[in-house]
Amino acid sequence: MSFNGVDYYNIDDLFSEDELIVRRSVRDFVENEVLPVIEKHFRDGTFPEGLNRKMGEQGLYGITTSPDYGGVGANHTVYGLAMLELERGDSGVRSFASVQNSLVMYPIEAYGNEQSKRKWLPKLATGEAIGCFGLTEPDYGSDPGGMITNARKIGGGYLLNGAKMWITNGSVADVSVVWAKLDGTVHGFLVEKGTKGFSAPEMRGKYSLRASVTSELILNDVEVPEENILSIAGLKGPLSCLTKARYGIAWGAIGAAMAVYDSALEYSKSRIQFGKPIASFQLVQEKLVWMLNEITKAQLIAYRLGRLMDEGKATPQQVSLAKRNNVSIALEASRYAREIHGANGIISEYPIMRHSANLESVKTYEGTHDIHTLILGNDITGIQAFK
Amino acid sequence: MNILVCISRVPDTATKVVIGSDGNSIDSQGVKFIVNPYDELAIEEGLRLREKNGGVVTAVTIGTDKSTDVLRTALAMGVDKVILVKGEENPDSFYVAENLAAVAKDENPDLILLGRQSVDFDSLQIPSALGEILGMPSISVVSKLTIEDGKVTAERDIEGGCEIVEASLPCIISAQKGLNEPRYPKLPDIMKSRSKPIDQRDAAAAASRTSIIGMEIPLKQRAGKILTDSDDDINELVRMLHEDAKVI
Incomplete structure (x- = not known):
């Protein structure tokens, strides 16, 4: 059965037609170009050959960059939805796109001179340059x-x-x-x-x-x-890039969480123990509901943050909260999913262990979970704990 | 070449369908709708023919205000223009075919492409009905299409083999899997398609000739059970055949 996302709160009603078309197209892209090859590349420790140019051709780079420089010129919600679908495939693939979009194209567009923008942005948009x-x-x-x-x-x-x-x-x-x-x-x-x-x-x-x-x-x-x-x-230069990238990660992590939830839900309904599906056991249901609950909350945080980003109202601290929460619940969801899959949770036939291992990095990079805690602690108390 | 592609809006194939409280319609609450997957093949074929021969590809759907999403998808895939015929909420095949024929008469296409069937109601009637109303040749369930000098050669999947059919333009082709691999829209094209107009028209005077009086969800498929050749499992198999299936 094909992946249909998770939408327990009819959050799709909040997206525009074109945002939903983007999501479907990136979902199909991931289904066709990422999922069939990702396990092999994860095992081999290689980035899928040719995928960079395919992502460029699909318009997955420079999503918020101006079309004057070869970008898509879309809003932050479109960027977020694209990152979610990519990370449903693999956090490493999403990382590639995050870096290209938020950490390279964004600073060149925001802080580069005209010559640098003309030289690099169109090539970065197509994937000709990395x-x-x-x-x-x-x-x-x-x-x-x-x-x-x-x-x-x-x-x-x-x-x-x-x-x-x-x-x-x-x-x-x-x-x-x-x-x-x-x-x-x-x-x-x-x-x-x-x-x-x-x-x-x-x-x-x-x-x-x-x-x-x-x-x-x-x-x-x-x-x-x-x-x-x-x-x-000053540090606000790199930090402004990280704010953009962390925003994308907050969406991306939901994709990984959905992938492991979807797999765990299907597995629990088909795996028979004691003569009935394990989905009929209360302890399994509790894990599944925890995942659904946290995914729904993460979606609402990401959705609202996207609109704030587009209105230019989002604060770096709000981005910290989203990154901190969404990656953390995704990692936790992957562990629950691993338990539900039993021994099958550790083999490559299921995406669980790969997502789980990836999310360990995602929890640490782009501001560790703990640093985001301290950024938020500072914001609400006015007292900085890390200096 | 002037190509008309007829598309329909159907519940996502991954959606769990629930019957509405009236007992004769699908409850659309929470259902995701998509372009009928066979119609995506028709759109793709239209785009490929245009890329090869030039011309214009127009997509049309018979629907309601909600149907703009599938037309936007068609625009994002690359069709040149789209038409929304606003009509009955739950039309039958005859109504849809009559309205598509009305659009075809206005647009005067050389080729009309459709999916072999819509995956919601699976009537498979529209390509043939459209051919009948318009007096055009109609070739159904086509998995390979060649058009040269106004001559159409189509390969059809038939039981255990393939049939090769010829016709001349204008004609109607319904698409089967294997015809092509539909493209997924690229982000820049999706953004550009937002500003393109949707030509909205009122439905032609036609009425459905059939009405749905009831719908039922199929009985839940029984889960399969895999047994091995161990003595215990053989005993279990005998017990199941005797007690559960009651066949021995």
Whole structure:
């Protein structure tokens, strides 16, 4: 039986016709292009070959970017729905699209000069060019302000030195948005693949997001021209990108939660123990209802946040709440689904363990669950707990 | 080539259908509606023929104000224009065919494409009825279509084989699985289609010739049970045949 989403509260009535058409088209895309190949790539630790260009062709990059630069020009709800469906496929595939959309195309459109926008955005929109976002460092994760990577003004441009870690798509990127301190203040720089002194070795050994490329970025006296600096100073530059990406993750996680819920519901109705389906046992029903309940709440949070984003009213703290809640419940749902599937929950015939392993990363990246807790704690008490 | 594609709006095949309180209609509360999957094949074939030969593809549906969603999907897939004929809420096949014929007379298409059937009521009557009303050749359940110099060659799936049929344009083709693989709309095309107009028309004077007097959900399919060749299972099989099925 084909996947029909979860809509216990008739939330679909709140979406416009074109938003629903987008969802269906991305759902079909995932059904045809992602699900048939994802288990193999997850096992092999590779990103599905050719999928990048297919996503580009489908219009899954630059969703909120202006059509003047090759983007789709859609609203944040469309972006969210697309991320949800992609993550129903796999968090690694959704991560690829999140990075391209929110962490590369967004800063280039918002802070790049006209030349950079013309040069990169149309190619990034089609997938002809891939981008990555270098903020996190080996020793600076939750505390990016402490970064060691630095820029120095030289004749005609800047000289970058330092190292980044945990960078999605680093090794395959044609352009890297690298954040570095210039005279003690964080600035963004566009670093092109092949620039002398710049390398991006792939990190190996992940048990999570295995269908996604994760890399280090090494910058050893890398010269970038004057025009490659972004027009934003301070941590608010990278944080504004992360707000966009976290928003997409808040939607995406619902997709993973729906995938494991859908599988658990079907499995529980067909798995017979003690002469009846396990769905007839109260303990199983409790788990299924917990998942349904949390998915419904997550959907309402995401829906409302999307409309706030479009109205320009969403605060980064509201995005933190959505990311924190939705990823957390998705991970919890994957664990319940694993229990309902019994031993079958750990094999690749079912998507449970893959989603569960992926969501461990999603809970940590883009602001850990705990850091979002402290961002919210700060917001409601006025007292910052992490400094 | 002027191509008219007739589409219908049906409950999503994954939807659990519930009969309304009147006992003779489907309760649409919470039901997701989609373009009839066979009609997607018809749209795709129309688009491919246009891409090859040029021309215009028009999609039409006989429906109500709610039916704009399937027309928007057709626009997003790439049809050039769409027509909504607003008519009865629950029309029968004759009513739909009469109204499609009225649109065809206005639009004067070289080719009319439809799905082989709508997956909601499965009457399979409309392509043939339309051919009859318009006096056009109608080829049903087509899985391969070639059009050259006004000559249509269609392959039809028949029991245990395939039948090859020829006709001349204008003609009516109903699409079967295998005809093509329908595209899914791309996000930029979905956004662009939002601003395209929907040509809304009133239904032609026609009335349904049949009426539905009742609907029933099929009896729940019994769950299968897999037994092995162990002695216990063989005993269980005998017991089931004797006690449950009461056949031995």
